Amino acid sequence: LSIALIVTVGMLMSLNYVMYQELPRAAPPERPALVTTALLSTLVLAGGLAAAGLLASPLLTALLGVDLRTLCFALALALAMTVNQLTESFLRGLKRFRLVANLKLAVAVAYLAAACVCLLVLGVRNVELYLVALIAMYLVFAVAALVGFDIVPRAWSAARARAMYRHGAYVTAIGALIGVIFGIDVILLNHLADPAEVGVYAVYNG
Numbered sequence: 001l002s003i004a005l006i007v008t009v010g011m012l013m014s015l016n017y018v019m020y021q022e023l024p025r026a027a028p029p030e031r032p033a034l035v036t037t038a039l040l041s042t043l044v045l046a047g048g049l050a051a052a053g054l055l056a057s058p059l060l061t062a063l064l065g066v067d068l069r070t071l072c073f074a075l076a077l078a079l080a081m082t083v084n085q086l087t088e089s090f091l092r093g094l095k096r097f098r099l100v101a102n103l104k105l106a107v108a109v110a111y112l113a114a115a116c117v118c119l120l121v122l123g124v125r126n127v128e129l130y131l132v133a134l135i136a137m138y139l140v141f142a143v144a145a146l147v148g149f150d151i152v153p154r155a156w157s158a159a160r161a162r163a164m165y166r167h168g169a170y171v172t173a174i175g176a177l178i179g180v181i182f183g184i185d186v187i188l189l190n191h192l193a194d195p196a197e198v199g200v201y202a203v204y205n206g
Helices: 002-012 015-025 028-055 057-064 068-093 097-121 127-146 158-192 195-205
Strands: none
Touching: 002 028, 002 068, 002 158, 015 028, 015 068, 015 158, 028 057, 028 068, 028 158, 057 068, 068 097, 068 127, 097 127, 158 195
């Protein structure tokens, strides 16, 4: 999660904050192009960063003190969180706050119920199942949030994408610093302490 929170900043590039401003003031006919450009640009950037992370895995695993499996889960989680935050911003940008709340509540309750059954009834102690379920929860929210939006690939605009990223770059710089500040402690401790102790620290600190 600590790795994913930092990576998400680079994948998202604060386009969610750009959507908060641009969608409300855009004319309705312009909104499909805005949404399409933001979504497709983010998918390409996030996918590229995930692929780069996998290619650089020998260096990153040594630097972060994790194994390849953990790095892969972190990148997958970052991708899911990125899409989740972006699609949520589409709804918030159009002031669909009630829908956002209902969707978040529904997926959270579903995840909690599934986790309780797996942990308390089935006795599943493997963390991978819960990580996969968490990633799925983020993706289900994203797909549900996109219902009703017109995603038109040919409406993607390079000029619009440049403007979005230029706008988001300033917020991203701040977000990157915050992400490092709130995530670097767990990563550093992972080099120095027993993994179980790091896990307990992360739970209490969270």
